[in-house]
Amino acid sequence: MSFSNKVFIVTGSARGVGAGIAENILQNGGRVTISDVLNEVGLATTDRLAKLYGTEKVTFIHCDVTNQQSFESLWSETEKIFGSPVQVLVNNAGVFHNAGWEKCIDINLKGLMIGNYLALDRMGKTKGHGLGGQVINVASLAGFVAGSDAISSPYFASKAGVISLTKSIGNDLTLRTEGVRVNAICMGYTDTGLFNKNKQLNDQILEEVGGTKNLLPVSRIVDAFQVLMSNGKVNGRSLCVMANIPMWYYPRHDRQEIIFWACGAKLFKRLRPNAMVMEPWHQAVFFIGFQLFLFIALQTLWRIFF
Ligand SMILES: NC(=O)C1=CN([C@@H]2O[C@H](COP(=O)(O)OP(=O)(O)OC[C@H]3O[C@@H](n4cnc5c(N)ncnc54)[C@H](O)[C@@H]3O)[C@@H](O)[C@H]2O)C=CC1
Numbered sequence: 001m002s003f004s005n006k007v008f009i010v011t012g013s014a015r016g017v018g019a020g021i022a023e024n025i026l027q028n029g030g031r032v033t034i035s036d037v038l039n040e041v042g043l044a045t046t047d048r049l050a051k052l053y054g055t056e057k058v059t060f061i062h063c064d065v066t067n068q069q070s071f072e073s074l075w076s077e078t079e080k081i082f083g084s085p086v087q088v089l090v091n092n093a094g095v096f097h098n099a100g101w102e103k104c105i106d107i108n109l110k111g112l113m114i115g116n117y118l119a120l121d122r123m124g125k126t127k128g129h130g131l132g133g134q135v136i137n138v139a140s141l142a143g144f145v146a147g148s149d150a151i152s153s154p155y156f157a158s159k160a161g162v163i164s165l166t167k168s169i170g171n172d173l174t175l176r177t178e179g180v181r182v183n184a185i186c187m188g189y190t191d192t193g194l195f196n197k198n199k200q201l202n203d204q205i206l207e208e209v210g211g212t213k214n215l216l217p218v219s220r221i222v223d224a225f226q227v228l229m230s231n232g233k234v235n236g237r238s239l240c241v242m243a244n245i246p247m248w249y250y251p252r253h254d255r256q257e258i259i260f261w262a263c264g265a266k267l268f269k270r271l272r273p274n275a276m277v278m279e280p281w282h283q284a285v286f287f288i289g290f291q292l293f294l295f296i297a298l299q300t301l302w303r304i305f306f
């Protein structure tokens with residue numbers, strides 16, 4: 001996909017996934033601001049990319065995503081340097097729980113929210129340049145599942161928050177009124193510095209996923225970024241990326257799910273009028289019963305019509 005001089009900001013892009021996405025933007029003719037709290041690493045990455053793709057195409061600006069002012073000046077500086085409005089923000093900056101739970105929530109969730117609201121303000125039709133644009137939030141599969149212990153729970157909670165925020169901001173009304181689409185990338189364990197920094201965590205995860213062949217290379221996340229950039233329709237979606245299988249969109253059916261389980265509770269009330277709660281095993285029976293019902297209904301229809 002050609003980005004023909006489009007201007008992008010990628011947060012936390014001194015290294016890892018962010019640096020991979022920034023390079024892909026340049027490879028496709030876009031212009032990008034690399035931003036991070038790591039000045040030295042950020043400047044080295046920017047230098048390397050500037051030599052390959054041209055100094056006018058890439059710049060480095062220090063930005064701590066948890067700081068509103070820092071994010072605002074990242075945006076304004078970018079537009080000043082490139083002389084064009086920013087059209088895509090990739091909220092990629094993130095830390096694991098070993099940074100401390102408050103920092104983890106601050107960077108992964110609060111920082112990302114600052115980015116989302118700023119993007120609406122600056123790119124939207126109501127207050128911004130009005131051209132609209134895209135926000136891509138880097139979440140994780142961790143946002144869908146339960147963590148394995150209390151220590152890692154802030155990381156899992158922060159990513160669940162990112163997925164929820166993406167669903168809620170990326171709605172039809174925002175798209176209509178502001179012209180901004182918001183989607184998320186939810187990948188599994190990826191072979192980056194973040195992952196490799198902690199030897200103990202590294203070994204534990206490698207055992208869990210069954211070795212290095214099941215780690216995602218950064219190039220798969222870059223592919224996911226390309227998929228979201230080239231699909232002009234998706235909004236409020238989470239694109240899931242797992243090792244060795246095609247990417248898939250997580251179904252956006254929260255309301256239907258609530259209705260499904262509420263129907264189960266209604267049925268349960270008929271069977272046990274005085275029960276206070278439908279326990280998980282009751283739910284499991286309802287679920288299996290529902291599947292059986294569907295199977296028998298489909299078989300009967302098949303027999304009638306064919
Ligand atoms: N590596 C993995 O297995 C997975 C990573 N992710 C997510 O992908 C994103 C990128 O992670 P990686 O490239 O793996 O890690 P990384 O550590 O290589 O890159 C993260 C970057 O964010 C920067 N950063 C940290 N705090 C910041 C702040 N306050 N302001 C601005 N920048 C800040 C770091 O300095 C670093 O350069 C993160 O959001 C992470 O949660 C999601 C799923 C799996």
Ligand SMILES: CCCCCC(=O)/C=C/C=C\C/C=C\C/C=C\CCCC(=O)O
Nearest residue numbers: 140141142145152155187188189242243
């Ligand atoms: C312990 C914190 C490290 C989290 C890094 C991260 O965001 C990775 C998340 C990956 C998965 C979350 C856990 C389980 C999800 C279920 C299956 C994933 C299988 C991994 C894969 O095949 O890609």
